[in-house]
Amino acid sequence: MSIYMEGILMQMGINILMAYSAFIILATGQLSLGNAGFMAIGAFCSGYLTVRLGIPLPIALILSALLSSLVGVALGIPVLRIRGFFLVLGTLGFGETVRAFFINFEPTGGAYGMRGLFGTTFEMVLLTVVAVTIGLWRIEQSRIGRAFDAVAADEDAAQGAGVNVRAVKVMAFGIGAFIAGLAGGLSAHHLLYVEPGHFSFLVSAMAVLFVILGGMQTFWGAMLGAVIFSLLPEMLRFMEDWRLSVYGAALIILMILRPNGLLSRVFLRNIAMKFQF
Amino acid sequence: MSTLELKNLSKGFGGVRALDKINLSIEDASVYGLIGPNGAGKTTLFNVLTGFIKPTAGSVHFLGQDITSKKPYEIARLGIARTYQNIQLFKNMTVSENVSTAQNYRAPIGGLKTIFWAGGKGEAKLNENLEYLLDLMGLWNKRNLISMDLSYGEQRRLEIARACAMNPKLLLLDEPTAGMNEVETDQLWARIDELRRNGLDVVLVEHDMKLVMERCDHIFVLNFGQLIAQGSPSELRNNKDVIDAYLGKEED
Numbered sequence: 198m199s200i201y202m203e204g205i206l207m208q209m210g211i212n213i214l215m216a217y218s219a220f221i222i223l224a225t226g227q228l229s230l231g232n233a234g235f236m237a238i239g240a241f242c243s244g245y246l247t248v249r250l251g252i253p254l255p256i257a258l259i260l261s262a263l264l265s266s267l268v269g270v271a272l273g274i275p276v277l278r279i280r281g282f283f284l285v286l287g288t289l290g291f292g293e294t295v296r297a298f299f300i301n302f303e304p305t306g307g308a309y310g311m312r313g314l315f316g317t318t319f320e321m322v323l324l325t326v327v328a329v330t331i332g333l334w335r336i337e338q339s340r341i342g343r344a345f346d347a348v349a350a351d352e353d354a355a356q357g358a359g360v361n362v363r364a365v366k367v368m369a370f371g372i373g374a375f376i377a378g379l380a381g382g383l384s385a386h387h388l389l390y391v392e393p394g395h396f397s398f399l400v401s402a403m404a405v406l407f408v409i410l411g412g413m414q415t416f417w418g419a420m421l422g423a424v425i426f427s428l429l430p431e432m433l434r435f436m437e438d439w440r441l442s443v444y445g446a447a448l449i450i451l452m453i454l455r456p457n458g459l460l461s462r463v464f465l466r467n468i469a470m471k472f473q474f
Numbered sequence: 475m476s477t478l479e480l481k482n483l484s485k486g487f488g489g490v491r492a493l494d495k496i497n498l499s500i501e502d503a504s505v506y507g508l509i510g511p512n513g514a515g516k517t518t519l520f521n522v523l524t525g526f527i528k529p530t531a532g533s534v535h536f537l538g539q540d541i542t543s544k545k546p547y548e549i550a551r552l553g554i555a556r557t558y559q560n561i562q563l564f565k566n567m568t569v570s571e572n573v574s575t576a577q578n579y580r581a582p583i584g585g586l587k588t589i590f591w592a593g594g595k596g597e598a599k600l601n602e603n604l605e606y607l608l609d610l611m612g613l614w615n616k617r618n619l620i621s622m623d624l625s626y627g628e629q630r631r632l633e634i635a636r637a638c639a640m641n642p643k644l645l646l647l648d649e650p651t652a653g654m655n656e657v658e659t660d661q662l663w664a665r666i667d668e669l670r671r672n673g674l675d676v677v678l679v680e681h682d683m684k685l686v687m688e689r690c691d692h693i694f695v696l697n698f699g700q701l702i703a704q705g706s707p708s709e710l711r712n713n714k715d716v717i718d719a720y721l722g723k724e725e726d
Contacts, residue, residue: 343567343575350564356546357524357556358576359640414566462566463620 203319207387209427210322213420214380215400216407217329220419221336222373223408225366226349227277228285230401231292232377237396238265238295239378240385241305244314247386249304254316254386258325262378269374273367292401299393310392317387325379333416336372345369377404410451412458421459476501476535477644477675478523478554483532485515485522485699492518494699495532500644503670506677507690511719514696516679517559520646524556525549537643551579555637556646559679561629563621569632570617573604576639604639610665611635627658631665638669645669647678651685663689683720687711695719 198206215232222229242261246252252260276287300308336342347355348365356362385391411422429447433440451459478500485493492515500506508516521527523534525546533542541549555576564572577600608614611631616624621632630650637645650666651659663685670676680686686693687707695703695710697719703710710716 340574340578340581343571344578346567346571347564347575350566351562353526353546354558354562354564355575356526357550357558357562358636359547359550359579360575361547 198319205427205431207317207319207322207383209424210326211380211384211387212403212407212427213326213423214329214376214383215404216411216419216423217333217416218373218375218377218380219401219404220373220408220413220416221333221345221376222369223405223413224342224345224349225369226352227366227369228405229288229370229373230285230398230405231288231290231295232373232404233396233398233400234292234295235265235269235374235377236381236384236400237299237393238268238374239381240391240395241299241302241311241381242378243382244311244385244391245305247316248311248313254382255321258379258382261382262375265378265381266371266375270367270371272374273370277363277366277370289398289401292396292398296393296396299396306392308393310390310394312390314386314389314391317383322383322387325383329376329379330416330420337416341365341368406448408458410448410458412455412460414457414462415460415465417465418458418460425459477537479535481533481535483519483522483534484530485518485527486530491699493522493529496696496699496701498694498701498704500675500677503673503675504691505666505670505689506675507686507693508677508679508696509681509683509686509693510696513698514719515699516696517648518699519696520556520648520679523549523646524554550640550642553641553643554646555640555642555644557630557633557637557648557650559648559652561626561633563629563632563636565620565622567621568618569613569621569624570604570608572621572632572636573607573639574600576636577604580641603641607635607638610668612661612665627654627662630654631662634665638674642674644675644677647676649679649681651680651682659685 215236218232218235219229239261242264243254243257246257246260247254272291276284276291279287299305305311336345344355344360344365347358347360348362352362407422407426408419409422410426411420412418430440430444433443436443476499480496480498483493483496484491496519508519510516518527522529525541525544525548529542533540535541536549536552536554539552541552544552564575567575581596581600605614608617611634613628613632613635616628621629624632634647634650651662654662666676690707693704693707693710694701695716702715702719703713705713
């Protein structure tokens with residue numbers, strides 16, 4: 198595999214993780230535009246652990262994802278009291294707060310960030326994506342997945358059916374933050390440096406976009422969205438300066454043609470039925 | 475011990491007294507009718523009992539336990555299940571998923587175990603219960619359909635099946651037969667009877683007076699948030715307050 202190809206695939210894997218982190222929160226009917234903040238926590242924390250403390254990357258990744266998850270839960274408990282637009286604004290504010298924090302936080306280099314990060318391999322990204330995918334697949338099949346669906350469908354009816362709605366939402370936030378933390382750590386050690394500018398609002402928005410385009414009813418949709426929209430800019434490279442315009446137009450056309458995203462559950466179910474006999 | 479006991483239960487919305495010092499108790503595996511003109515406070519009462527609305531004053535005791543300040547999901551787990559006036563199913567889920575969601579809290583689970591090693595004896599028991607409920611409500615053949623695609627009457631029955639999946643002691647039905655034809659209504663009553671035989675108390679809001687008089691063991695009459703009368707159907711048939719509330723007062 199060429200280095201160019203490997204680079205694209207690694208970025209794609211990181212995008213898949215970001216899409217997953219947005220997906221698991223969307224799966225409970227919440228929209229977070231602050232996942233870049235969790236990514237930043239994962240990136241800076243793991244960078245600090247490997248560069249300054251010399252801890253091996255895999256351990257640093259898990260520790261920083263746990264920290265990110267912890268922040269997610271701590272954020273979720275107050276923030277998830279609010280709903281709809283206000284929640285979106287709250288998470289947006291969180292993302293920007295984290296970025297501003299790292300601009301001023303000297304131990305991780307302030308606005309310049311840190312250099313000398315390395316060690317993300319293709320296999321490492323692949324393994325992480327596979328592990329997280331299996332985890333999400335099991336969640337989707339389990340009773341927890343059904344609780345997620347119930348909360349997304351109708352919070353009151355979910356309460357009435359004995360579902361602890363707030364616990365489910367906070368759990369989704371915690372899992373989403375964990376995955377975003379992993380993505381941040383892998384990304385930072387792939388790019389060899391990390392700076393606060395990497396984690397702008399646009400990163401959060403892209404993660405949500407992958408899910409909406411791919412389909413938010415199942416994690417397969419999130420994966421497909423991330424795959425297609427990571428590869429599309431590369432495939433459109435022959436158009437040179439026009440490619441981003443075409444990319445944008447493709448998004449609009451897709452939203453009109455398939456408003457529920459590329460993959461829906463009914464679609465998957467129909468495919469499954471076809472192969473049963 | 476009574477299943478449910480309300481003491482001086484009141485709820486005000488601004489200047490409106492939606493519930494005004496309600497005292498009532500519910501005892502042994504019977505069907506209770508809750509009637510009253512529009513705006514009498516029937517649905518508000520259901521919402522207070524299930525914790526969706528907190529009362530302004532008074533208390534709710536369920537099986538001897540004070541549940542006045544408990545959260546809706548806690549009350550549901552303790553054994554008060556309900557259906558809604560406007561059907562509130564989990565629309566994108568299948569019929570059986572709707573029911574099994576309500577079983578969640580009874581499932582033998584804990585954290586990662588749920589995700590990776592679901593199954594076992596407890597799960598088998600729940601599946602048996604699921605099969606029984608879907609069968610009772612006449613939905614077994616439709617278990618794999620998306621609940622949104624069911625007919626109106628089927629959706630109402632699915633709501634009842636979902637409520638019963640929590641294994642409640644008290645079932646609150648908000649207009650269960652609304653929009654059903656006579657045949658469907660009769661079938662539903664037969665099913666409610668079977669639930670009662672299993673030891674369930676049922677309280678239902680119903681507008682069809684004929685049905686209430688025929689089928690309920692005990693009736694509560696609300697008007698302007700007050701409990702104006704209660705008793706067996708025969709006792710209420712000639713009760714002046716009830717007639718006044720429904721037909722308007724006669725001028726002297």
